[in-house]
Amino acid sequence: MLCKQPKTLAHEAQLAQRANEIGLSASVLSASQVASLEPELTLDVCGGVHFHDDGHLNPSLVMQELARDLDVRHETEVKSFERRGDRVVSVNIGNERIEADEFVIATGSWSGDVAKQLGVELPMQAGKGYSMTLQSPPQLPRTSCLLVEARVAMTPMGSTLRFAGTMEIGGVDDTINPKRVQGIQESIPRYLPAFSKTFAGANTQAQPIWTGRRPVSPDGLPYVGRFAHLDNVISASGHAMLGLSLGPATGMLVRNILANKRQPFDIALLKPDRFA
Structure with a gap:
């Protein structure tokens, strides 16, 4: 976190203190300390905060690796779903019908439109x-x-x-x-x-x-969980600017739902029907 203004640095220092209190590692740095961490950069800042647990990646390379183990259909539009009562039995994409036991809506900013085809509201x-x-x-x-x-x-x-x-x-x-x-x-x-x-x-x-x-989403929280009136449809969307950060945790939560395992924390606040 690079700050130009002392008042901004003071605010970020408070966030760093809170981060340390919940088990993260964060240090408030002077301008010279920032420069020592980034010796290749010419910087005009008054200081910064270093979150030691943070990292970064190349999303394109990550997706290439994930695609190795997936059956990916590029530029494919979800046309409709086939339901039998409270269960979805198939999804129609173009001229193809795909059957499955479970369905996960993880279609980003299009998730609301996809959910509407199932008769459920997912404000997005x-x-x-x-x-x-x-x-x-x-x-x-x-x-x-x-x-x-x-x-x-x-x-x-x-x-x-x-x-x-x-x-x-x-x-x-x-x-x-x-x-x-x-x-x-x-x-x-x-x-x-x-x-x-x-x-x-x-x-x-x-x-x-x-x-x-x-x-x-309207409240800034993602939609993660089963829909109340659909037995085999799970939402995993609405992560705003934290998609990559929260992706692994969301994958773990969805896995636990599919395997009927206990979650490590209560996810009631994330239920996809909360605005229904």
Whole structure:
């Protein structure tokens, strides 16, 4: 967590204290201590917080590895479901009918639309975010960082560097808002002066922009659990900006549901029918 303002650092220090109280490891750092952790970076910050338990990954590589053990149908739309009473017996995708004993809705910001086909409400908004990946960054950090006041994440991925940010609520829409992108690009050199030429003039327009939609529930909690009136349908969606972080834990919860195992904690607050 990189902070430009002392008041921001003070606020983050309070969060670090709370993190330590619940068993996480976090240290409040001065500007010189931050620089010692990231010697390859030229930084303009007053300090930061280091969460020692945090990590980062390349989501593309993770998905490639996961796909090795899955039967993946790319660009496939769920057309309808076949039900017998309170059980779903099959899903129709295009011209194909797939039968299964259990069904898990884990379709991100489309989960609400998929659930409607089963006659259940799963309130969901799409929270659009933007990212750009620099193939030849002028400097490369050793670990992922959050530019706190700018709300921009910076993640090294091999020799490339990804910047991402914003939360734009506006439905399922892939349109790129130039002002949102400009806001991200203008904020980066304030923390990282070496990137001033990277996002200046023609260089700014040369950076390819990616946009994706985060599934956001009304109360900010994910939907994890069985639907009350569907015996064999489970929801695993609505994780907003924490999809990768909460993915492994959600997988464990869904596994326990399928195996009729006791959960390590009460998941009643996550039930998918809570707004029905």
